[in-house]
Amino acid sequence: MALLVVFALLCLSCWASFYFILCIVNGSRSYEWNCRLVTLVHGILAVCITSYIGHVDGPWPFTHPEGPVMLAHHTMSILGILLTLWLGESGIEGCAVLFGSEITNPLLQTRWFLKQTGRYRTVLGNVVDISFVLLFVVMRIFVGGTMLYCELISPRPRFFIKCGGVAMYALSWVFMVDIVRFAIRKSKSWHKQQKNQQEKVTANGYELKND
Template identity: 70%
Template sequence: MTLFAVGALLCLSFWASLYFVLCNVNGSRSPEWNCRLVTLVHGILAVCITAYIGYVDGPWPFAYPGTKNSTLQISALVLSLCYFIFDMAWCVHFRTEGPVMLAHHTLSILGILLTLWLGESGIEGCAVLFGSEITNPLLQARWFLKQTGNYGTWLGTVVDVLFVTLFVLMRVFVGGAMLYCELISPRPRFFIKCGGVVLYVLSWVFVMDIVRFAIRKWHGQQRDPHDTVSANGLKTKRE
């Protein structure tokens, strides 16, 4: 437990320090600009680490849910846990997020803590992180394009198409398959299964909002997506 606390403190210090360094380097930029850079760094790190865990280190999450956590899985979960704590504190301080996104962050934090406390189901946790963070770079790219006046170009359209497609694919289809494997397996604990159901339902809330945005966009109604009161990242930066 002491080792876990030290590791968590170091990770939390890393995310906070990165943010403050970026604020000093990019003094002319807004706090959200710098926080989004931190979010982008986390997204890239999380995807790379969890992809290695799922595809190389193993075990395969669809076939072996509920297995004992490995050291690498624990490291990946702690890294993301501390990021979510930092990001939620930032969101509360600057009041940038609505109740749905704050609930998503809370569930993510509690889910990772439960997985670490139980010492199992880390492979599913890493799979969920991979599926949720893989669209993060696109999400940040579209925001930075908007801020720099390049969102209305062909590049903005490409980013939007890739983001919507990948988000729906990962959250609905891959996420649904993961949840099915979780529910039919006798190994995962009941609370882990319940958490999976709640997160999947929340993903549908995000997906429906994104679909509504896509329909408006493709019908030529160019409402600023950053003015959309949404739970997913069309207005916010998190997933």
């Protein structure tokens, strides 16, 4: 985990250094010009790396999809972004949906890293899981529902934009069902673990008393 954090900070430092070097070497151009050069190089590099992963290293994305619900979520997200860019409107709704969709992603990835390093069944793992569930419910269900209501009653967004918002919110409820099931399993597992620890403490106390 620490190695990944160090690597991420190193990459950030390299991109920032690249930008500052461009500003010095290419000083006759504006800051935005040099920033977009960095973005261009970053985009080309990202395409090359992901292309290598998909076509050479594997797995092939068309034969190993993430599942129908997640695939629908990503498909609608991509179509929504393309639609707002093409229309040149409803950008704020698209940004809000992306914000609400991705705000729980860091916790989800942290959970995966904790599992890989054998630290998931710890206090930190419980904190990450609880934070994920609470943040999902607040942002995707309550805040998302409020935003959807404002979008539906507003005359400005187009009809198909509103339909897309309804579809994304419906998907959030599909995810919510899975999260509720996960929370129930997690709660039962936690209570079982606490019960086993309590029985172990009681047994140890009985043994000490007999000794």
